[in-house]
Amino acid sequence: xxxxKFFFTLVMIVVGIAPAVAARTPSPxxxxxxxxxxxxxxxxxxxxxxxxxxxxxxxxxxxxINLPNVGHHHVLIDTDxxxxxxxxxxxxNHLHFGAGETEARIELPPGKHTLQLLxxxxxxxxxxxxxxxxxxxxxxx
Amino acid sequence: xxxARSMSTCAKVFQRRCASLPYRFVLSASARLAGKxxxxxxxxxxxxxxxxxxAGSTPAPANAFLYIGWPNNDQVIxxxxxxxxxxxxxxxxxxxxxVKxxxxxxxxxxxxxxLPPxxxxxxxxxNHLHFGAGETETMVELSPGKHTLQLLxxxxxxxxxxxxxxxxxxxxxxx
Numbered sequence: 001x002x003x004x005k006f007f008f009t010l011v012m013i014v015v016g017i018a019p020a021v022a023a024r025t026p027s028p029x030x031x032x033x034x035x036x037x038x039x040x041x042x043x044x045x046x047x048x049x050x051x052x053x054x055x056x057x058x059x060x061x062x063x064x065i066n067l068p069n070v071g072h073h074h075v076l077i078d079t080d081x082x083x084x085x086x087x088x089x090x091x092x093n094h095l096h097f098g099a100g101e102t103e104a105r106i107e108l109p110p111g112k113h114t115l116q117l118l119x120x121x122x123x124x125x126x127x128x129x130x131x132x133x134x135x136x137x138x139x140x141x
Numbered sequence: 142x143x144x145a146r147s148m149s150t151c152a153k154v155f156q157r158r159c160a161s162l163p164y165r166f167v168l169s170a171s172a173r174l175a176g177k178x179x180x181x182x183x184x185x186x187x188x189x190x191x192x193x194x195x196a197g198s199t200p201a202p203a204n205a206f207l208y209i210g211w212p213n214n215d216q217v218i219x220x221x222x223x224x225x226x227x228x229x230x231x232x233x234x235x236x237x238x239x240v241k242x243x244x245x246x247x248x249x250x251x252x253x254x255x256l257p258p259x260x261x262x263x264x265x266x267x268n269h270l271h272f273g274a275g276e277t278e279t280m281v282e283l284s285p286g287k288h289t290l291q292l293l294x295x296x297x298x299x300x301x302x303x304x305x306x307x308x309x310x311x312x313x314x315x316x
Contacts, residue, residue: 103229
């Protein structure tokens, strides 16, 4: 009996490891992130502007803190969504707001740009299901 | 001259006596009492003169800016259905309650009320809504009439920061 239990535990551990690698932080089903400002199609003069990050049915929490139903914002600039089971890159196309910021002052060169929000968990990995906004286009003049 | 000599003798005697155990005890006890009193008054004085009594102990960035993104001041809102309130925060971050992270706090929405004492836990009732899960917007339904809305940040223990971070108080009409 004891041996059976041990074997069962062993199997569970082995079986458990595989999904654990891919297991991502769950997000509430109705969670929604969106860009409050600028609106899609906005024309911005001067190049510097505030991006206001909206989040519904979920909370904001700084990086490194593992709590249910929270995450932190990432602003994706001029890029597509990254891989959803890896840490979100940190570069000039992927801005991290790991201190719980909900607004960011951004400066972009003149021209057309895209903006999109993607929420990351305490470890900068998107949730399951991932919480991301519509991708918007803006023009900087 | 004589007085000075007698005083120095006195001091010597006192020193000698203090060196013996019971006196030393009395002296240290009274010194401790004096220290305690001094500490108390000093703390009171600091509280009184530095304004510490009017804010919590968690520091906030000097340029932190809190505002209500929507509704606008003097907004007229249709009655009978909830409306969304946007919490705007600049130069500071949001963290759920009990999370101690530099330059963060969580939102509190004050409805039809003045700012509470800024060195105490923000009350939790129908006039003081807490957003301890890190929410950055909410839905509110208010009775027809005039109402005021104001945001106030609280730290991990629901106490306002130093300096306190609060928004302009806006007025709305529900009808």
